[in-house]
Amino acid sequence: MRLTFLLTLALAVPLGAADWPQFHGPGRDNHSAETGLAKEWPAAGPPVLWTKAVGQGWAGPVVAGGKLLVFHRVGDEEKLEALEPATGKGLWAFAYRTRYRDDFGMDEGPRATPTVAGGAVVTLGANGDLHAVDLATGKARWHRALLADYGADKGFFGVAGSPLVADGRVIVNVGAKGAGVVAFDAATGKEVWKATDDAAGYSSPVLATLDGKATAVVLTRDGLVGLDPATGAVRFTHPYKPRIRESVNAATPLVWNGDVFLTVSYGLGAALLRPTGAAVEEVWANDRSLSCQYNTPVRVGEFLYGAHGRADGAPPELRCVEWKTGAVKWARPRFGPASLIAADGGLFALTAGGELVRFDASPAGYVERGRAAVLGTPTRAAPALSDGRLFARDGTKLVCMNLK
Template identity: 45%
Template sequence: MRTNILIGLLITIGLVTSVVAADWPQHLGPQRNGVSNEPAIASDFPNGKPPVVWTRPVGSGWAAPVVANDRVLIFHRLGNQEILESLEVQTGKVVWEQRYRTKYVDQFGFDEGPRSTPAVVNGRIITFGANGDLVVRQEKTGEEIWKRSILEEYRGESGYFGYACSPLVVGDRLVLNIGGRNAGIVAWDVRTGKELWRATDHEASYSSPIVTRFHDQDTLVFVTREAVVGLDPESGKIRFERPFRARLRESANAATPLAIGNELFVSASYRVGALLMKIAPDFQLQEVWSGDEVLSNHYNTSVEQDGYLFGIHDRQESRAKLSCVNWKTGKLQWLQRDFGCASLIRVRDRLIAVNEDGDLIVLAADPMKYRELIRVPVLASPVRAGTAFSNGQLYARDKNRLIRVNLQAK
């Protein structure tokens, strides 16, 4: 069983995988850190605009597209149905689609589509709907393998904006933060849907988990609504736990944790702020630095480059800024005001951002100063979904369209 867990970790960090090296098969990419190891992207284009290769109508939702095995998977909602579509990567044409009825109603009437990004692992596609419908399908056909109604079975709370945790598969284990009664975090056998373990009684957040290695031990890391939690993937045993939430009830933990070596970075808005911790061999947590002044992620996850963090600071309604922060010290390098919340992907020494206004922005990952290289409108505001990057192509969506943009260097 331990071998299966290790294989799952290798899948997650991109060393062993059923998808090709340039695929973007899950939330934040192959390593779940918003980083692509592809060749550098172009810095200029004819007329200053990277070409939009194709456009595809879609429904509502904040689920990011994913790319695997020459297919683009998009999870969205039309009417009272949540829909998963498999599209040809070259043309955007539909290969297959699967749909089911949903009863989810957004409390604020903002958007009623799915929030969770699908995962493609070993010939399977996993989706998690806004109302708690967890479905595993065959990758080639979309045929359902198994389904569970998390809201009904685990009697959890879907929160202000529905279920949003993006599924993570480690070995044969599918894990999610669902906020169930005495089942805050749950693992199932991805092949059968059988529950394997449950841990915590924490409410669900809008953050998604990662798997990493601390001191040569595979470790799941979750940011729940209440805390940062590290667990053994095999047993669900808690290795560490630290409170991490706002005093304000009307708040959210939404950014994904980021691990480098034996250090762990987490961030949230609502006066929680950023926190870098060092993980000891016995899994004790030592604070390196913390603060709410320079990098409080509302819902977008920061990316790292050569010892510096680039991320969105402050809340969406406050017109968030883009900041660069020293990983080791938390010192602010620079801050770009009025940037807006934005999904970030790093490709070599370039950052690709699509902000809430629908602008595609390419900038240098330069810790010394803000250097914008390209800015062009590509989508309609508001844009909150994440993006995907594969083979030099950027995939992005708003509430009406999915686009493929060619950023490949000539």
């Protein structure tokens, strides 16, 4: 059997065991190695250690090097702040002017969660401003204006895919002609390579080993692309795009045991794909199993857990689905969109309605252990779990909760 595993940024830069340095955690798979977490909590929810007012945005918090990083919009600036995780005390701030305006009157803050690697914090703003900021001091290292540099389109809801840092390269789905995916030198911001004509989706790329080779796995607006992270050479492609134009590819691909799981919604649904060289075999595909609009499901063992349905329709139901077949094991109606983290033998869900829920990771059935309202509506940013603390935010407030 081919060994496939999600590579983490720990391969490139030493990180603390409790770090949550990027979107969806160390392995970009929403898994945490934390233990000793409370199995249940009071009706009021886990103890709140501190709260902080924040600006607009859907970018999730990250934790690395003893700092909590928050990326949000305050007035006409996109702002990156470093805080003490235990207290919320400010350490430094970096800000720049943004002119992003949402075509649909929605939140106008940054969408992409920062990535920490090589002693830098890499951010991508809603208008395509790509920055590298020194983690220790908050001083800018370099900047690229992606929409201006490449003539790319901001898309329906702004630029949103969180940057991937792999082997000294920052990889972004830019979405321009001849520059669908671009890699930049992490130290200087200079272009290293560019590949494909694919438009930009809202999904974030992941790094995986497929057929014994490190591979940047990217779900663009047009479909799945596997790239050599060092050169940009295209290893495989697979079209995966809804028929209707008013749609997005947003959930992050999941890679396990040589297979790649995609979920899109908009009548397309999910697929389990098996790349072998340049060929891509479709193991199963349908719109009935787990059709996630923008939240990425979590795999625990042989099963997937995620929110099935669109946020702009009937409330999505939480489902448990078998990885290898797509068979639905159980469904919890009207659960709503939710960001999920697998930790300490269970699952934590932060719903779009601002509720934190703990339930069992079991295909036998849905067993809820705790539920509490902790934030307002809508809550779209993915949370971070570090050193027993859960950091979560909505459009106005950041909260730190003790899960131990």
